[in-house]
Amino acid sequence: MNPYLESYSAAINDFHRARNRAQLKVLLAKLKGQPSDLLDFEEVRKRLKAQGSIERGLRQIPLDAIVGSLGRYHDFTRDFLPKQDHIKDRWARVRLAFTGLSGIPPIEVYQIGEAYFVKDGNHRVSVARQLGATHIQAYVTEVKTRVPLTPDIHPDTLIIKEEYVEFLEKTRLDLHYPNLDLSVSIAGQYKVLLEHIEVHRYFMGVEHKREISLEEAAANWYETYYLPIVKRIIELGILRSYPNRTPTDLYLFMSEHRAEIEKRLGWEMRTEKAILALMDRAQNSLSTQLTSLVEKIDTLVLGGKFSAGPPPGEWRQRAIAVASPSALIQDILVPIDGEEGGWFAIQQARTIAEREQASLRAIHVTENSSSEQENLYLQETFEQLMRGCQVAHDLVVVKGDIADTICDRSRYIDLVVMNVRYPPGPLPLDRLVSGFRELVQRCPRPILATPQVVSPLSKGLLAFNGSPKAQEALYMAVYLAKKWSIPITVLSVDEKSSKAQKYLGIARKHLTYRKVNAEYVHRTEPVSDSILSTADQYGCDFIIVGGYGYAPLVQVLRGSVVDELLRKSTIPLLICR
Template identity: 85%
Template sequence: MNQYLESYSAAINEFHRARNQAQLKVLLARLKGEPTDLLDFEEVRKRLKAQGMIERGIKQIPLNAIVGSLGRYHDFTRDFLPKQDHIKDRWARVRLAFTGLSGIPPIEVYQIGEVYFVKDGNHRVSVARQLGATHIQAYVTEVKTRIPLTPDINPESLIIKEEYLEFLEKTRLDFRYPEIDLSVSVAGQYRILLEHIEVHRYYMGIEQKREVHLEEAAADWYENYYLPIVKRISELGILRSYPNRTPTDLYLFMSEHRAELEKRLGWELRTEKAILALMDKAQNNLLERFQDFFEKIDTHLFGGKFSGGPPVGEWRHRTIAVASPSALIQDILVPIDGEEGGWFAVQQARKVAERENASLRAIHVLENHLSEPETNHLQENFENILQDSSIPHDLVILKGDIADTICDRSRYIDLVVMNVRYPPGPQPLDRLVSGFRELVQRCPRPILATPQVVSPLTRGLLAFNGSPKAQEALFLSVYFAKKWSISLTVLSVDEKESQAQKYLNIARKQLTYRQVTAEYVRRTGSVSEAILSTASAYGSDFIIVGGYGYAPLIQVLRGSVVDELLRSSPIPILICR
């Protein structure tokens, strides 16, 4: 008898230790705003509209997958620490049974998905967890629902599951796609998904000239819109930058961010560009933070004159990641100043857009407000140039710094086409104050700089010196040769003929590998003069070059071949970075 009392007293002490643990955990959870309660099985069953039960017999089940109880959910915390003093006698006797000769019978549980709810045996679960057990024997009754549960379920996520069920009841997507998973991590998102489907349904009805049922529209939206986007997000590894988020979360996040960007930009954003914008928000490493920090200092102190722009090849890597290899240029940005000579850039951009089946996005940046007649005149001239074309186009008039605005908006397009009316001057001070030099230095996209001509863009001259930016120019030369069937001449200029020949051999090897034929020219002397004379001799109608090769400050002081070409070339220059 004394031995039993001693064992019982020890069990009571264990209960009090567990009870103290429970109080501490509840307090800490309240401070963090985290739930600690067990889930009520009846509430869960009703919310998920249980469809039937199946007896599964005795199983070993993981204790950490038990998340709720039938009737006793107020007596224990989520990890089954005792919350009520009145259960200590029952708890102590169960504790003694664990070490007694008779042992303990299996508990009884309901199973929904991957989680369990105790029907009988709450105290046994509590004691087993205190003793460090990981599994326990249980009679399992499986409860059938359309929405499975996982061990991380909590009251908030239960609301989300209920909303998911309502969504599936309306769309019946789970009947057509049994493995579908549109789980989200925030309540209220399924209402937005339904709005997306309703919009999709509306346009399906217009296109097919008939009434489209919601279930049909949902299936079409899922297969042809949702899945391709989520697949691309997954392939690009964007999910890794958003821990604890689901693919559907990122689909909705991208859609919201896309709408915000479209409102700010004034034009529709392609899905590919919206995915890239999502990548931009995801990429937030330390190096990029430092780069952004120094660019802000440069903008504040020097007006952005010494910003080096994005890394070499960024546009190529980003574009290849989301675009078709046969359609790299989908959107073209054309800044227009409203002057007579400035409209050549729009005409040149039209040439490119027609070849690429691209959209043309024009902007007019001003410091002061335009009068209504001036705005109408600008819009009228723009429309006149494109009146007999099927090219999608927009003209947005906005206020701000010209270079900042162009660089910002160019992040969402593939090519900038600009008229060269004020090229960088020959002196350091001229280059320092040159807005065009700043754009070439900072712009994250290739720039087609055009004088007051419209070139057919059929004969390209690639100036190649083996530098990283020249490699980018070579990449686009290959693209134009394959896609546009342009004739290509490759020029290398160096004081040493052997070095020039080395560069030509590099270009020849890469072009031959890609089955592109070209003429190869080696020159010495002034680089800019050699480029212009070769272009004239071979009948080239545009030049393809890499961007500035020096750091911004050195480039301002020393000048650049690119600057010399901008001042002297009678044909367009494609500047690549």
């Protein structure tokens, strides 16, 4: 047989094999609902509103980065397998040219970002890929657009790119920030971003008392609001928990999640807390899910009596992650029962809120629906107690289980201030049915338990025994001493003086390092009596302690120093975990 005809016949056979593979790929793509076609360059150019072109000359380009074609996008699959029988002869001749003496000339392509579109040479690209080549020579014409493309572009993401271009045309952000990247992975999100900017624009206008252009508002929103949030999201590693999502995706996800939580809570949520809520969802690991499942079973079967709550230090670590170490108390939750003796907690919380410039969120939880008259009484009494207060404050009335509701809402604040009207009793059954004990056990935040007094909180007594929760109490004592400029007395109680001195040494070292002056005392008598007598002797008007040290069941059976203090103390008790 003629050598040429033999080679041509082999090339035709190669075409048929490639053609069969193309049919299979198209079928599989349809079954998976995935695109298999090349992109139409003209459509892409129009959608992205091309702004001119530059000749870049002869270059070696990766074949995998060729995603479309000018005019021949129906003839080949996305990976340039032939789809049409009528191109068989042309394809076979190009195949022969690859092994002939004359070789093949470079192809011609348009470049948008990192993606290429064939202007001339579609068959050469197809054959080169079937022969296993990874690169090909091409004359490149770079097409300028506001939004670059990547080789993973497909029709759905092209719609997103088109929306991005329209967004940039309106905001002109890319002209002010050359390295701007607000890419998203879901269509329709740029409309939401524009809504955010419009809201920001409105408040800018109110603040500056003039009309603000969309361009000015967009730049201010980007610098003062968007960038700080995205920076924290990246620094906290939250992106790693959301593969195939962009920083802007997570910014929008956080905003949506924040709105849902605010609707449920009935109050505005700080950005820092919204980032923490996003981090919670990102860290929803198997162990976290199992812990949550155990707690749900405990709540359903045992009413939550034996739920241990989060580990020691969890609140502190989370707070430091998103807030300044000098402003740990930004939001205070104050549950109220509406009875005459139950309003002391509001007055005590106001003292702290004004020092910390923190918001005060009062909540009345009722297991049955309350009347309009009752709600009006609560609101009027609350506003009367808060009259003249310059910090943000509000009261919400919700229906639900008291302990569950308080513990759930405390996840979004920094301190719970509660009135101690019914402390845990001295007997196991008393402790088992005590709602206050359950709250102390489960609540993920520090609790300031207040008796029927309002303390000036001018001198604190830290009861320290070296335990993990006592370490958290030590951390809080340092914070309050420095932030409020108040003196601290440190007490350690143990039958063995050497052990007490050891704990005092630990506390002294930490306080000295943080430049906090303190008095150090050790006692050997019963712990709760020692704490109360020392507080009285040294003129302390509140006590700082760690939370329950035993597992919930053991604590119910044995009782604890915390329970004794809740029953006996006439000054507030700050319980840390």
